[in-house]
Amino acid sequence: MDLKCLLATTVACFVLASAPAVELPAAAHFREKIQPILSQYCYDCHADGANKGGVAFDEFKSDDAILAKHDLWFNVLKNLRTGVMPPAKKPRPTSAERKQLEDWIKFEAFGIDPNHPDPGRVTIRRLNRFEYRNTIRDLMGVDFDAQTELPPDDTGYGFDNIGDVLTLSPMLLEKYMDAANEIVAKAVPTASRAIEKKAIPGRAFRRNNIENPVGDAGGALYLSYYQPAVVSNSFQAAHNGHYQLTLDLTANENYVEGQFDYNKCRLIFKVDGQELLRQEYIREGGKAFHYEFTRDWQAGEHVLVFELEPLTLDEKQIRSLSIRINSVTVRGPAEKKYWVPPKNYARFFTKDAPQTPAGRRAYARELLGAFATKAFRRPVDEDTADRLALLAEKISREPNKTFEAGVAQAMVAVLVSPQFLFREENIETNRPPDSQPFIDEYALASRLSYFLWSTMPDDELFRLARDGKLRKNLAGQVKRMLADPRSDALMENFPGQWLQARDAETVPIDARAILAREEKPNPEADLLRKRFKEFANRPEESLTPEEKAEFAKVRTAFFKSFKRPRVELTGDLRYAMRREAEMYFGNIVHEDRNVIELIDSDYAFLNEKLARHYGLTNLNVTGTELRRVTLPPGSPRGGVLTMGSVLAVTSNPTRTSPVKRGLFILQNILGNPTPPPPPNIPPLEDAKKESGDYPPTSREALEIHRNQPLCNSCHGRMDPLGLALENFNALGMWREKEFEQPIDVTGKLITGESFKDIRELKHILVADHRLDFYRTLTEKMLTYALGRGLEYYDVETVDQIVNRLEKENGRFSALLMGVVESAPFQKRRDSDSLAGNGSSSNSQQRAEIKLKP
Amino acid sequence: MKTKDASRQTIAAERSASLSRRHFLRGLGACLALPAFESLRPFNLFAAEAASRRLATTATGAPLRTAFIFFPNGAIPSAWWPQLETANFGLSSTLKPLEPARQLIQVMGGLDHVCANPGLDGGGDHARGNGVFLTGVRLKKSATDIRAGISIDQAIAREVGHLTRFPSLELTCDNVRQSGACDSNYSCAYQYNISWSSASTPMTPEANPRLAFERLFGAGAPGARAETAKRRRLEQQSVLDFVLEDAHRLQRRLAAHDKDKLDQYLTGIRTIETRIQKAEQFGPAKDPEIATPAGVPSDYAEYIQVMFDLMVLAFQTDSTRVATFCLAHDGDNRSFGEIGIFEGHHDLSHHQDKPDRIKKVAEIDLWYVKQFARFLQKLQDTKDLDGRSLLHNSMIVYGGGNADGNRHTHTNLPIVLAGAGGGTLTPGRYVKHGSKPATNLFLSLADRMGVHGLERFGDSTGRLKDV
Numbered sequence A: 001m002d003l004k005c006l007l008a009t010t011v012a013c014f015v016l017a018s019a020p021a022v023e024l025p026a027a028a029h030f031r032e033k034i035q036p037i038l039s040q041y042c043y044d045c046h047a048d049g050a051n052k053g054g055v056a057f058d059e060f061k062s063d064d065a066i067l068a069k070h071d072l073w074f075n076v077l078k079n080l081r082t083g084v085m086p087p088a089k090k091p092r093p094t095s096a097e098r099k100q101l102e103d104w105i106k107f108e109a110f111g112i113d114p115n116h117p118d119p120g121r122v123t124i125r126r127l128n129r130f131e132y133r134n135t136i137r138d139l140m141g142v143d144f145d146a147q148t149e150l151p152p153d154d155t156g157y158g159f160d161n162i163g164d165v166l167t168l169s170p171m172l173l174e175k176y177m178d179a180a181n182e183i184v185a186k187a188v189p190t191a192s193r194a195i196e197k198k199a200i201p202g203r204a205f206r207r208n209n210i211e212n213p214v215g216d217a218g219g220a221l222y223l224s225y226y227q228p229a230v231v232s233n234s235f236q237a238a239h240n241g242h243y244q245l246t247l248d249l250t251a252n253e254n255y256v257e258g259q260f261d262y263n264k265c266r267l268i269f270k271v272d273g274q275e276l277l278r279q280e281y282i283r284e285g286g287k288a289f290h291y292e293f294t295r296d297w298q299a300g301e302h303v304l305v306f307e308l309e310p311l312t313l314d315e316k317q318i319r320s321l322s323i324r325i326n327s328v329t330v331r332g333p334a335e336k337k338y339w340v341p342p343k344n345y346a347r348f349f350t351k352d353a354p355q356t357p358a359g360r361r362a363y364a365r366e367l368l369g370a371f372a373t374k375a376f377r378r379p380v381d382e383d384t385a386d387r388l389a390l391l392a393e394k395i396s397r398e399p400n401k402t403f404e405a406g407v408a409q410a411m412v413a414v415l416v417s418p419q420f421l422f423r424e425e426n427i428e429t430n431r432p433p434d435s436q437p438f439i440d441e442y443a444l445a446s447r448l449s450y451f452l453w454s455t456m457p458d459d460e461l462f463r464l465a466r467d468g469k470l471r472k473n474l475a476g477q478v479k480r481m482l483a484d485p486r487s488d489a490l491m492e493n494f495p496g497q498w499l500q501a502r503d504a505e506t507v508p509i510d511a512r513a514i515l516a517r518e519e520k521p522n523p524e525a526d527l528l529r530k531r532f533k534e535f536a537n538r539p540e541e542s543l544t545p546e547e548k549a550e551f552a553k554v555r556t557a558f559f560k561s562f563k564r565p566r567v568e569l570t571g572d573l574r575y576a577m578r579r580e581a582e583m584y585f586g587n588i589v590h591e592d593r594n595v596i597e598l599i600d601s602d603y604a605f606l607n608e609k610l611a612r613h614y615g616l617t618n619l620n621v622t623g624t625e626l627r628r629v630t631l632p633p634g635s636p637r638g639g640v641l642t643m644g645s646v647l648a649v650t651s652n653p654t655r656t657s658p659v660k661r662g663l664f665i666l667q668n669i670l671g672n673p674t675p676p677p678p679p680n681i682p683p684l685e686d687a688k689k690e691s692g693d694y695p696p697t698s699r700e701a702l703e704i705h706r707n708q709p710l711c712n713s714c715h716g717r718m719d720p721l722g723l724a725l726e727n728f729n730a731l732g733m734w735r736e737k738e739f740e741q742p743i744d745v746t747g748k749l750i751t752g753e754s755f756k757d758i759r760e761l762k763h764i765l766v767a768d769h770r771l772d773f774y775r776t777l778t779e780k781m782l783t784y785a786l787g788r789g790l791e792y793y794d795v796e797t798v799d800q801i802v803n804r805l806e807k808e809n810g811r812f813s814a815l816l817m818g819v820v821e822s823a824p825f826q827k828r829r830d831s832d833s834l835a836g837n838g839s840s841s842n843s844q845q846r847a848e849i850k851l852k853p
Numbered sequence B: 001m002k003t004k005d006a007s008r009q010t011i012a013a014e015r016s017a018s019l020s021r022r023h024f025l026r027g028l029g030a031c032l033a034l035p036a037f038e039s040l041r042p043f044n045l046f047a048a049e050a051a052s053r054r055l056a057t058t059a060t061g062a063p064l065r066t067a068f069i070f071f072p073n074g075a076i077p078s079a080w081w082p083q084l085e086t087a088n089f090g091l092s093s094t095l096k097p098l099e100p101a102r103q104l105i106q107v108m109g110g111l112d113h114v115c116a117n118p119g120l121d122g123g124g125d126h127a128r129g130n131g132v133f134l135t136g137v138r139l140k141k142s143a144t145d146i147r148a149g150i151s152i153d154q155a156i157a158r159e160v161g162h163l164t165r166f167p168s169l170e171l172t173c174d175n176v177r178q179s180g181a182c183d184s185n186y187s188c189a190y191q192y193n194i195s196w197s198s199a200s201t202p203m204t205p206e207a208n209p210r211l212a213f214e215r216l217f218g219a220g221a222p223g224a225r226a227e228t229a230k231r232r233r234l235e236q237q238s239v240l241d242f243v244l245e246d247a248h249r250l251q252r253r254l255a256a257h258d259k260d261k262l263d264q265y266l267t268g269i270r271t272i273e274t275r276i277q278k279a280e281q282f283g284p285a286k287d288p289e290i291a292t293p294a295g296v297p298s299d300y301a302e303y304i305q306v307m308f309d310l311m312v313l314a315f316q317t318d319s320t321r322v323a324t325f326c327l328a329h330d331g332d333n334r335s336f337g338e339i340g341i342f343e344g345h346h347d348l349s350h351h352q353d354k355p356d357r358i359k360k361v362a363e364i365d366l367w368y369v370k371q372f373a374r375f376l377q378k379l380q381d382t383k384d385l386d387g388r389s390l391l392h393n394s395m396i397v398y399g400g401g402n403a404d405g406n407r408h409t410h411t412n413l414p415i416v417l418a419g420a421g422g423g424t425l426t427p428g429r430y431v432k433h434g435s436k437p438a439t440n441l442f443l444s445l446a447d448r449m450g451v452h453g454l455e456r457f458g459d460s461t462g463r464l465k466d467v
Helices: A002-023 A026-041 A063-068 A068-082 A093-111 A129-139 A168-186 A357-376 A382-395 A403-416 A441-452 A459-466 A470-481 A485-498 A501-505 A513-515 A522-538 A546-559 A571-590 A608-613 A644-649 A656-669 A696-705 A709-723 A759-767 A770-786 A792-807 A814-820 A840-848 B002-028 B047-055 B096-104 B123-132 B152-163 B186-191 B210-215 B225-253 B254-284 B300-316 B347-348 B353-380 B437-450
Strands: A195-201 A221-224 A231-239 A240-251 A266-273 A274-282 A289-298 A300-310 A324-332 A603-604 A627-630 B065-070 B105-112 B169-170 B196-198 B321-325 B395-401 B414-419 B429-437
Touching: A026 A063, A026 A093, A026 A231, A063 A093, A063 A129, A068 A093, A068 A357, A068 A459, A068 A770, A068 A792, A129 A168, A129 A546, A168 A403, A168 B210, A168 B225, A168 B254, A195 A231, A221 A231, A221 A300, A231 A324, A240 A266, A240 A274, A240 A603, A266 A289, A266 A485, A274 A289, A274 B065, A274 B347, A300 A324, A324 B065, A357 B096, A382 A403, A382 B225, A403 B225, A441 A459, A441 A470, A441 A485, A470 A485, A470 A571, A485 A501, A485 A571, A485 A770, A501 A571, A501 A644, A522 A546, A522 A571, A571 A603, A571 A608, A571 A644, A571 A814, A603 A608, A656 A696, A656 A709, A656 A770, A759 A770, A770 A792, A770 A814, A792 A814, B065 B152, B096 B105, B096 B353, B096 B414, B105 B437, B123 B186, B152 B437, B169 B210, B169 B300, B210 B300, B225 B254, B300 B353, B347 B353, B395 B437, B414 B437, B429 B437
Parallel strands: B065 B321, B065 B395, B105 B429, B169 B321
Antiparallel strands: A195 A324, A221 A324, A231 A300, A240 A289, A240 A324, A266 A274, A266 A300, A603 A627, B105 B414, B395 B414
16 A cells, blocks of 8 residues: 555545635634533533642643643543543543544644644654664674673663663763773784684594584584594695694583582594504583694695503493683784684775885775774765775874784774764755655665664665665565565564563563462471571570571571472573564564464464463473464463463563553553543552452552542553453463462453453453554554654544544554654754644644653 | 783672682671771861851851762662651561660651653653652653753852862662663663752762762872872962963864763863862862772662761761762662562562562661661761760661652652751651652752752752751
8 A cells, every 4th residue: 555645535535524624823713622522521520610639621822832732632532532531431432523532623723734733853863772783783883781891771662762862871871981992803804814724523534534423514522532533624724834623622521419420531533544643531611622733744645543441341420521622823824924814804805005106095985984884874975985095094103013004993983983983964955945754765775774774774765765666666675685684673672672672582471479379388488497496586696595496497497398399480481471472473573474363363373382371281382482373262361361481571570460461452452541640649448358368469569559530540441451361370370279279360341341351451441442453553663763852743644644543444554664654754854943733722742742651 | 802801800809809808807897997086087278168158067167068979779768757756656577776866867658859850851760760850850751852951959069169178979789790781772871860969961870889988088008199199289270271272272173063072071171170279279188098999889779888988088078068878769670688588679679569579668668778778877976176976967768769669650759858967957757748859858868958049949949948
């Protein structure tokens, strides 16, 4: 579906609908059309002195004041659309009235021109840690551990790529400088020639010229102490000359508690039949051994042989002693005339440095100009290339510095330059001046690559941008980019933050406490534990002899009864949970599926551990690899709400939190406005049941909210959603009971629908709240793609994408192309003009109203 | 993907590094093996200037240091405050671990941060508790448009920072950040930073002990660090001119909106330039001759102690006289399994007046004070140039931005001032100051650090008289 076509349809509808009122100023239109609607449905609570939630519709001091209230109208729009207002028990506007209200807010109060929505302006963005690491990988071929070496980035609107929030402290700049030096030192050779080096991996050595059983490519070769062995390989010397051989070995064992292994072996290393090494080894505990030999070799083949002889045939073989041959490295010939360009040389240098100073300068200029162009993701001017060449020349003139060392240092400067660390965006200059100009093709290439890959544009994007053909080939390029493995970054960073799947690896959860809520109470053990803690917390000298004796008894009993919890959130399991979210999302992206499957589906991504954790034991899922699994009919899994990652990150360490889970759904799935909790929250009365011995269930504790109007206005929305997930504990496991009580997961949404469990709730969300979800997902993705928070003038852009999604059956590509083709992604507001807004009084408000994340 | 595996491996590697280190340290009974002071006796070429202007200098001519240490989620008031307001006050249960340093601490009652109150901004008391703590200004409630104010440590560092290799040191134990939005639509920057060099530039704290150590003393093995540090300066210097020129050009091309970001860059460049100049003036840093700490310890108590040790080391070597340390951000929900508390700290702090929950929160408060007490002990055990202890010649604020974590109050904040300020403070007391802005205390400390011309700070109404 072509965006323009869609736009045209929308515009036509709009013009028709509002044709009779075109001449009326927005404020007059408000009085004539909008006030009657508000009066009928809203005035009970929001006029005539009533101002529930601080909202009153009859207190505007002037016409301008009506239009200036962007935050008010924005909230009206959101509450209206999500069905939160008017409340379920009150009469609601007809769909025609609703449409009228929505259109008035969008096109008159906000003054949005649907043909030219204000694209807004993104603050210049610094690369965040993930982008920095990936960009360095692609530019330099080095994996720099930015997650350890750089401080975490601050987030805004839930994402860590928001221009305004990515600050740069002096310490961070210092770290960028160190990083640049370290990276360049690792990647860029500082000499044009070096002695040739060739490493022969251990596995390349073969027994009697028979191939090693498990492949023969890289890796080490293990020779047992207990078995005689002869393994050999040959080396082809290209020239006569002086060679150096380095053996890299370790002597390994499999540790066995309390038992020793007294075996010995002898290793012999021979070159062309001549013995160079004869060495005996006892149990060495993983020690490394390096041996160096020099040889004068003729050109041609040289045979390298290892022989292992067991020396202790009668000893017990206990620890699987072995010699591990890691590699044999051959360096040579040492004679300078045979030196070769070092590894990576061709990546950064195209030829040998010319002899003349002028020639060298020109060559440095050419190299560094090209490098900086790549690094800055746009062509550099002549002057920048000159300055870099000058820097390189200055360094290379220092004592002991080569031409290459000079170029390398200039590359360091490039990696510290603000043009590398920040993403500068220019506008298209070959078009007539516009208050909403298109960003140029280089900027577009970077927006695409950082959105989909979290890294710099590749050669193809860059070439298309240079030729001015990227915008014309957008759809094809997006498709190509999604097929590229670099798009894994989108699966990691978008759901990683939208669903907080990243946090699954770190969220503190205490398995013992969680599981205790589902097990039979054991007052004896509880007492023991309590008593033990009491003693343990007291200074030893304060204990009486009787107490000391009791402490000793309690301690023994306590440790005797101590058991590991039956389930623990191990690193493997946490990682699988995180990957589950990423792969689930990735599958929808790659198969271009309906995004509503994020809410409900009949499949999940599982490995053996995760399947077991979820209680899905009869699906025959084995091994560590996660794969798509079709769920049994009626399974509550399927969709993000019942994924371990989401269930865990919305829990407290010792219990589930229906409030956090409900809030999570409101904010990330339904996009309901959620005001922050009021200050000075009054303490909840103890909801403990009179008769029971148990602490209150979550539902009981939350019941109190319903009786307090102050709490109920928000908790009435959150709690039913969160309580519907109570069948899942904080570890993400299914449970039927808590404190031996059956769990009640029935509920009613504030919009009126009742459900009996999570399966039904998911059906309701899919059937009745599809557009809410489309809109929320669109807002999240647009925020992530743009690197800025959404503002009131983005409402129409979001609506257009939602319409497109609805029209194209929710296919992911509709969302993605909708985002990529949208005005804010393609254009930017001219620095100081305020385009696309009919009312001048709106301008001051612009910066202050933001969409809730 | 490859990068992910690599980072997982790194995490695993750092974990195992910290594990083996822990075993090593358990045996040692300390974190960093702090070296004897004599070997680190600092040389300061600004001593004369500092003494004549009384800049961060005691009457005896020794360096005067100040540090601000933040702990999260307030403290249970009934367990924190002493009963009697006298010099003979009995330390409350939470502050009991400070007993050995009792004559060198002041428990300060009645200090407020009214700018952290909701006012018209509504929820977000944790973001405010954190961001207001050292700035004393109202934060702009926004996820992106960050407006706080300069923090007191930075205001002091501006005046005295030139005396030492590092104007200031910022540390934290928040090495893992939660994804998603932060407290009530406040930018996460407010919640993770207590130190601010300007309204829009937080001083990102260092969370990795290894990196903090390398920054202070250079990378590599003992003995080789001066050489590494020198090489690093030369490398930095060679690219400074180029990138500065680049930044100026870029700034000319940018819209007003983006220029803030470039200003941050330029400030960073100037800071590095100053650092290089200083390194030349001061000569190589004294090498503490101890092993560089490994990455982040997995044990929280050990993590905190390594960071405190770095602070002692920085003071001892006179690498800086100003430091901040955010133990954990306000709203932190860490659990404390080592003392049998498995619930999250923040979750517990909303205790609903249940006695068992209150008791647990008080135990966590106590745990934090214990960590602080160990730091004070080290400062007390280390002799300064004038024969006094480092603690005598320091002014250390230990406090939080919420008073009662349950109700999110910001008056009568839990604050302890440790150290004798080189003899200018009157410690060993519990003083109720009535209801005064905490910034009044900050001004009094800034005065003692030799800051001139600071009439007001944040919401201050004057100097705190009786300290």
